Structures are given as structure tokens and as C-alpha cells.
Amino acid sequence: MRALPGAVVPKTRDFGRTAFGPLTRKILRSLGEALFTDPEQTDAPRDRFDWMVDDCDDMVAHASDQLRHTLRLSLVLLELLPLFVIGRFARMTSLPLEERERFLATLESSRLPYVALLVVGLKSILSLVYFEHPYALAMMGYDGRHDVHLRVTQ
Amino acid sequence: MITRGRELPKGFDDSADVVVVGSGAGGAVVAALCAEAGLDVVVLEEGGYYTPQEYGRFRPSETFRRLGREAGITLVAGLGDTPMITLLQGKCVGGSSVMTGGVCFRIPDEVLRHWSRELGLCDLSSDEMAPHFEEVEERAHVETVPMEARSRSTELFVDGADKLGIPVYPMRRNTHHCKGRARCNFGCPVGAKKSVDVSYLPGAVEHGARIYADCIVEEILFHGTRATGVRGRVFAGHDGKPRHTFQVRAKVVVIAAGTIHTPVLLDKSGIGRKTSVLGNHITLHPGFRVSAIFDEPVRGWDGALQSVYSDHFTRDGITLVGLYSALNVLAAAFPGVGREHMRCVAQMPNAAIFGGMIHDEGGGQVRRSFGREPLLTYRMASEDKRRLVRGVGIVGEIAFAAGAREVMVPWFGYSSFRRVEDFRAAIASPPDASRMECVSFHPLGSARMAVNAKLGVVRTTGETWDADGLYVADGSVLPTSIGVNSQLPIMAVATKIARGLIRDWDRHSRPH
Numbered sequence: 001m002r003a004l005p006g007a008v009v010p011k012t013r014d015f016g017r018t019a020f021g022p023l024t025r026k027i028l029r030s031l032g033e034a035l036f037t038d039p040e041q042t043d044a045p046r047d048r049f050d051w052m053v054d055d056c057d058d059m060v061a062h063a064s065d066q067l068r069h070t071l072r073l074s075l076v077l078l079e080l081l082p083l084f085v086i087g088r089f090a091r092m093t094s095l096p097l098e099e100r101e102r103f104l105a106t107l108e109s110s111r112l113p114y115v116a117l118l119v120v121g122l123k124s125i126l127s128l129v130y131f132e133h134p135y136a137l138a139m140m141g142y143d144g145r146h147d148v149h150l151r152v153t154q
Numbered sequence: 155m156i157t158r159g160r161e162l163p164k165g166f167d168d169s170a171d172v173v174v175v176g177s178g179a180g181g182a183v184v185a186a187l188c189a190e191a192g193l194d195v196v197v198l199e200e201g202g203y204y205t206p207q208e209y210g211r212f213r214p215s216e217t218f219r220r221l222g223r224e225a226g227i228t229l230v231a232g233l234g235d236t237p238m239i240t241l242l243q244g245k246c247v248g249g250s251s252v253m254t255g256g257v258c259f260r261i262p263d264e265v266l267r268h269w270s271r272e273l274g275l276c277d278l279s280s281d282e283m284a285p286h287f288e289e290v291e292e293r294a295h296v297e298t299v300p301m302e303a304r305s306r307s308t309e310l311f312v313d314g315a316d317k318l319g320i321p322v323y324p325m326r327r328n329t330h331h332c333k334g335r336a337r338c339n340f341g342c343p344v345g346a347k348k349s350v351d352v353s354y355l356p357g358a359v360e361h362g363a364r365i366y367a368d369c370i371v372e373e374i375l376f377h378g379t380r381a382t383g384v385r386g387r388v389f390a391g392h393d394g395k396p397r398h399t400f401q402v403r404a405k406v407v408v409i410a411a412g413t414i415h416t417p418v419l420l421d422k423s424g425i426g427r428k429t430s431v432l433g434n435h436i437t438l439h440p441g442f443r444v445s446a447i448f449d450e451p452v453r454g455w456d457g458a459l460q461s462v463y464s465d466h467f468t469r470d471g472i473t474l475v476g477l478y479s480a481l482n483v484l485a486a487a488f489p490g491v492g493r494e495h496m497r498c499v500a501q502m503p504n505a506a507i508f509g510g511m512i513h514d515e516g517g518g519q520v521r522r523s524f525g526r527e528p529l530l531t532y533r534m535a536s537e538d539k540r541r542l543v544r545g546v547g548i549v550g551e552i553a554f555a556a557g558a559r560e561v562m563v564p565w566f567g568y569s570s571f572r573r574v575e576d577f578r579a580a581i582a583s584p585p586d587a588s589r590m591e592c593v594s595f596h597p598l599g600s601a602r603m604a605v606n607a608k609l610g611v612v613r614t615t616g617e618t619w620d621a622d623g624l625y626v627a628d629g630s631v632l633p634t635s636i637g638v639n640s641q642l643p644i645m646a647v648a649t650k651i652a653r654g655l656i657r658d659w660d661r662h663s664r665p666h
């Protein structure tokens with residue numbers, strides 16, 4: 001687990017659980033890259049997405065078995081959907097970035113609510129983590145003044 | 155004494171006068187009042203124990219994962235044409251009160267009138283409840299949010315509402331020396347919010363109460379029809395699975411596990427079988443918000459998370475609020491993916507957030523599921539869908555009136571509106587509700603109070619109809635939706651229940 005600088009270690013230790021295996025971590029990363037591509041900075045540092053995957057894993061690991069199974073299943077489903085959504089006989093992780101973005105945008109505006117929910121739900125979870133990174137906070141114009149711990153801005 | 159269950163090498167046996175299951179707004183109040191009255195109290199909490207100094211330094215998502223149930227991502231299963239509803243619940247010592255915005259409303263008089271006159275719950279009239287509200291307001295330091303704590307986002311909300319002739323009023327919250335850091339929902343970073351882990355549980359501990367964190371209660375114990383204790387397991391070991399067993403014997407058992415988990419525990423223990431209401435008719439107060447982009451910098455992170463409200467549309471079942479949140483939470487709700495999403499997110503410094511909630515009919519149902527977490531379903535009534543769209547329409551109009559150049563709605567597949575005409579057209583022909591997104595913080599009413607065992611699970615004293623010495627004291631006992639934030643109402647009702655329990659102690663202390 002890659003901690004941000006100054007991360008707090010609470011007295012109550014966390015349980016040593018993980019939520020995702022190699023396949024689902026790969027899908028998470030691929031999804032994150034497509035969701036959060038910054039047009040101003042095409043060479044996004046690799047470690048930012050590595051951190052996102054690690055931190056997302058840590059977050060979801062705190063949830064119940066049911067939720068963890070559901071999320072793993074959702075990710076695998078997302079990986080297999082390009083054939084049915086954009087007619088490409090390919091997994092999501094093998095699509096070029098632009099095409100992955102188009103695939104996700106198509107899913108998000110799908111007329112089938114559960115299909116849209118797949119993207120919206122996963123986007124929400126990944127956003128919670130990704131937009132806590134110092135880079136993302138700075139991009140949103142936040143100077144970190146209210147983070148008493150200051151660990152996300154120093 | 156507060157014990158972290160995960161640090162215990164084995165299970166435990168304990169006994170007390172009163173065992174309280176859950177340490178949130180209901181359980182903490184009962185525990186503190188009973189302990190302060192001289193009773194021996196044990197509190198069992200499923201979640202972990204984190205001090206205010208610890209959680210005040212967490213990132214928002216760290217609060218979700220460590221203090222929230224399901225890492226803060228509980229999804230309600232929508233039935234039929236129902237929005238996607240995310241439910242935020244606490245699972246820690248202090249419960250959801252640690253994760254509220256601190257907003258404190260009394261139960262509106264018209265709701266109490268309905269309960270006392272039409273439902274026959276005479277103990278719940280305005281006059282009967284007033285002293286309990288006063289007691290909680292004093293102890294939890296409920297105060298009016300001062301003007302200087304308003305964020306620019308809130309000022310714009312007030313400005314827009316004013317232009318449309320919608321009156322707005324300052325809120326009251328349980329804070330003291332709030333520094334306006336817009337983080338109330340994630341555990342106050344400066345210890346200003348008087349959540350029950352700060353305002354009630356220390357009093358309980360001072361008077362000898364023993365709090366066990368990381369302990370899940372799985373069964374209520376009985377002797378005949380009298381509750382005699384609880385049994386469960388401690389989350390322990392490397393992976394935190396429920397392992398060591400524990401048992402607490404008590405003269406009185408108080409269940410305060412919250413609207414979602416209380417009915418499941420009661421049902422497993424055979425309580426509430428005479429009525430069809432257990433686990434049903436749950437109200438959620440679905441909340442909505444729009445994001446409005448202005449030409450000027452807003453920097454809504456400077457100021458209280460919530461500081462004003464409008465009850466102008468209460469008769470239509472809509473309450474409006476100016477609000478803000480952590481940036482990652484706001485970013486998650488911005489529309490689009492990839493470049494479009496990042497374009498919206500980059501405008502965050504100029505974003506104001508306006509929102510509200512609806513006073514819904516009880517379309518929720520909770521049932522045991524295949525895992526540890528129960529399944530919560532919700533079927534939104536057609537009238538509530540209309541309210542939801544109307545609410546988004548009103549706050550969108552407020553945003554445009556305040557000068558917003560772009561308004562984003564919480565509907566899947568919709569990008570932003572730059573012209574008020576386009577916005578009005580979308581409101582006039584909205585998408586299916588299943589393409590809308592809501593948030594809920596106030597699940598209520600799954601084990602409601604009623605005048606007999608057919609209509610409800612508990613009496614107005616909080617004691618169940620089915621078993622002696624078994625009380626329920628959380629949001630599940632509220633008989634209907636209340637249309638306002640539920641923290642203060644739950645605490646006041648729990649105060650009423652605790653006072654009655656203490657008054658009636660002679661009956662409970664008699665040998666079985």
C-alpha cells in the first residue's frame with residue numbers, strides 16, 4: 001500500500017484484507033486512466049494510478065464480502081462489455097485510451113439503467129480515491145488549507 | 155472503559171443492568187442517561203473505535219472506509235423506476251452521528267400532531283417531546299450557524315433564493331467553535347461537532363459504562379418472554395472475521411443498531427412476528443443536489459458544510475439546503491467520463507452546490523441476505539419522483555437566478571445546462587427516475603412505534619410488544635417520515651425512552 005506523505009496511522013489497526021486480485025486491479029487501473037485522463041497532461045505519472053489502485057483496494061477491503069464480490073464481478077463484466085457496446089472484439093483493458101473513453105461514455109448514457117449504473121457506481125468509488133491525490137486537489141484549485149494533517153498538499 | 159475488540163485475544167462474558175447494542179445517536183444517549191442514573195451499562199458496537207483526534211486527520215475516503223458501513227458505499231437496490239440511492243451510515247463508536255453534517259431540527263409540530271392525534275401516540279405530542287428536545291439541545295450544544303460561517307456557495311444559494319422570493323433561514327447544528335472547514339460528514343477535523351462520541355459517551359464511561367468496539371451482536375437471549383442478554387462474536391484476527399464469541403447478560407436489552415440492522419436482529423430473534431411492519435415502510439429522505447458553475451471563484455470549502463435551509467416547499471414535501479462537501483465527493487458526482495469529466499472537475503473552484511431532500515413515503519424494505527449485510531430495497535412512490543424532479547428544478551432555478559453560467563444535474567448521461575430554457579425543458583420532460591442519483595442519510599421507521607402489536611413493533615415507551623425488558627431506541631422506531639434531518643429527533647426519542655426505562659427500573663430489577 002503506497003501511503004501519501006504524512007499519512008496517519010490510527011491506534012486502531014486495520015485488518016489485513018485486500019479486495020482485488022491481479023485481473024481486477026488491472027481493470028481498475030485501465031478504468032481509472034480512461035475516467036481521469038487530463039487533456040492538459042497526457043503523460044500522467046504512472047505512480048498516480050498505481051496509488052489509486054492500491055488505495056481503492058484498501059478502501060473496498062473494509063467493506064463486506066458481498067460488496068467486494070459485487071464489485072469484482074462488476075469489473076469483470078465491464079472488461080467483457082466492449083463487444084456488446086461498441087462492437088469491438090476486445091477486452092476493455094486492451095482498448096486504446098480514446099476508445100476506452102468512448103466505450104465508457106456510451107455505457108454511462110445507456111438507456112438501460114443498470115448498465116449506466118455500472119459506470120456511475122465505479123466512477124464514484126474511484127473518484128473518491130483519485131481526487132484525494134495532491135495532484136488532483138491542486139488541479140481543482142484547492143490549496144489544502146483545511147487539511148489539518150497537510151499530508152495531501154506537502 | 156472502551157475496549158477495542160480486535161485487540162482481544164479471546165471472547166468474553168460480561169453482565170450488566172442494561173446492555174445497549176449500538177453506540178450511535180440512539181444507543182449513546184440511552185447508555186449515558188442510564189449510566190448517569192447509576193445503572194451498570196455495557197455498550198456493544200459493531201464498528202471500530204477511533205478518537206476525534208484520529209478521525210479528524212483522516213482523508214474523507216479514509217473516514218468512509220474506517221468509520222462508515224460498507225466503506226461508505228452502501229447502495230440501495232431500487233425496485234421498478236427508482237433512482238440510484240447511496241446510503242451513508244456510520245459503523246464506529248459514535249455511529250452515524252460522527253458522519254452527519256450536524257444539522258439539528260426538531261420534529262415538526264405537524265408531524266408530532268399526526269403521530270399523537272391520528273396514530274394515537276399521545277406520548278409523542280409536541281408538549282411531551284419538548285423537554286426531551288431541550289435536554290438534548292443543551293447537552294449537544296445545538297446553536298444557530300453564524301452568518302460568518304457561511305461559505306460563498308451558501309451566499310450564492312441565499313442570493314438566488316432571495317431573487318426568486320424563497321425565504322431562507324439559518325440552520326442550527328450541534329457545534330461549538332466551528333471553524334468552517336466543510337468536513338462535518340467526515341468526522342470534524344477540529345473537534346467542534348458535538349457528535350455523541352463527544353457529547354454523550356464520555357459521560358457514560360465516566361459513570362462506569364463499558365464500551366466494546368468490534369463486537370457484532372447476532373442473537374438476543376430470552377428467558378420465556380423476557381430478554382436476558384445478547385450473544386455475538388468479536389471481529390478479530392488478521393482478516394477481521396467474526397471469531398471469538400461473547401455473551402452479555404442483562405436485566406434490560408436496548409437495541410439501537412439503526413434502521414437497517416435493528417429489524418434484522420429482531421427478526422432473527424423472533425421479535426415482531428405479529429406485525430407486518432417489521433423491516434418495512436422505511437423512509438430514506440432521498441437527497442438531491444445540483445452543481446452550479448459561476449464566473450467568480452466560489453471556493454466553497456471555506457465555510458460550514460451546511461448553514462441555511464428553506465422550508466418554503468415543505469407542504470410539497472421538499473426541504474432545500476445550501477451545502478458543500480469534500481472535493482472528491484463532489485467530483486464523483488460531476489457528469490461525463492474522461493475529458494468531459496475532467497473539464498467539469500477543473501471548474502471546481504467556481505462551483506457552488508445547492509440541494510435538498512424530499513419527505514418521502516416509506517418505500518423501503520430490509521431483509522436478511524446471504525451475507526452479513528442485509529439487503530435494502532426501495533421502491534419510490536410516483537409522488538416522490540415528482541417531488542424529486544421538482545426539487546432539482548427549484549434549486550436549478552435558484553442557481554440560474556444567482557448567476558450560474560452552467561448547471562449540472564444528478565442524472566446519468568446528462569451533461570451541463572448553460573441556458574435556463576434548456577434546463578426548464580429537461581425538467582419538463584425528465585428521464586426515468588432510474589437514471590437519477592440520490593443520497594440518503596436518514597433511514598427511518600423499520601420497527602415503528604404503534605398503539606398495538608399489529609400496527610407496530612414497539613410501544614411509545616420503546617419496549618417491544620413481544621418481549622419484556624427488550625427496548626428499541628434508534629431511528630427505526632419513528633412511525634413516519636419526519637421531513638427533517640434525523641439526528642436530533644432520534645436523540646430526543648432516545649432520551650424519552652431512557653427516562654422511561656429508568657423510571658420503570660423497579661419492574662426490570664425484579665428477579666426473573
